[in-house]
Amino acid sequence: MTVDTVAADRRVDAKPYAWPYDGSLVPERTALICIDWQVDFCGPGGYVDRMGYDLSLTRAGLEPTARVLAAFRSWGGKVIHTREGHRPDLSDCPPNKLWRSKQIGAGIGDPGPAGRILVRGEPGWEIVPEVAPVEGELIVDKPGKGAFYATDLDLLLRLGGVTHIVFTGITTDVCVHTTMRDANDRGYECLLLTDCTGATDPGNYAAALKMVTMQGGVFGAIAPSSALLEVIAVPASSVTL
């Protein structure tokens, strides 16, 4: 931002502090990162379904996320999607990860109703239509839980001038939390939308949200999507570029 920019103080009613800390919420420097909204995590026949978990828990955030995506696109912020998946020969899948998935009956690479589980290019690996990427949006493929490890996400954010990140996605306690922690470590100012995320267990969802708010916001802040929409729906007429 240039020195002569006169930006209104814009903050989301979040916990444990009004987000962002610097009151500088502008589309040019804000990214919406949508984590792993794939059939494998919230669709029938995918990885989470095969493990026997309740899909309604991971699907709960789809509708609010679709609303946020529409508003965010109109606002002009950068949208980035992530997908977890492995190469078809599983050469990027750690053997312990493979072993655990087979133990619980959802072996990575095994055939299923949505194709081979957690394998790139398969139907289960695709992002579900409700929150699918549109032309021009970035997609980051990751082999692990955190979206910064073994990917170009940090480079994309830097070159895109992003300093503030809003998170949606699944699952709250695993891929979303790991990525938010690592984003925070790198100095990005992070917000997690509480109704745009879900976990395979309600207790883990609640614990993950509480962890963010520890110590005055150790990993950032949390807010319902309505609080974000109230702010980014306001015309940015006071911002001079």
Next chain:
Amino acid sequence: MNTTDAPVRPEPAVAKTLSAQPYMWPYHGCLDPARTALVACVDRKWRAPVPDSDERDSRLGQIAGAVRASGGFVVALTATTGPPVGRRPALRVFQETALPDTVLAVLDPDAALEAGATNGFYSSRLDDVLRANGRTDIIVAGWGLEGPVHSTLRAANDRGYECLLVADASTPLDPDLVFGSCEMVRFSGGIFGAFAGTADVVAAFGGDPATT
């Protein structure tokens, strides 16, 4: 992560696996001190004054002793201070006591490393040191169960390390989050690895479980 060529260890007698949730750890069934490291998160900022923190520190020391006595490797991990300049107010720094030096003396680490942030792999030599010393199986515990301990565990798991969380040798910021910190590991067949109690860890490495 080669699972073969595990050498036969001399005394103390080390078990094949140790009792953990949701599976006997490590997954490959060959607990071997020569490929195991304790990563002890001991950054003072994270040592919250919970009522039983002294007992938790004591257990961390017991694990370090058992791991080291059997031929394992011990890393003491700290972090640079606070969030980046200009960001929201820094974390409350818990009061320093004489304990850290005592704990470090007990740990007697093979390597003392400093990370750039909460995740011990960020801006640190941790990955290099573990690889150079042939360590594939990582026990994580220490100060900040929901902070550095969990962030480091998650990062280690993504890198292919076989991870074990020891919650009763870790100090939480919020005791109500201890249960959730373990459950997050247990779900999906051990999404970040497994978790165990100190007594089971010490016993598996040939230590005396009665001392825990």
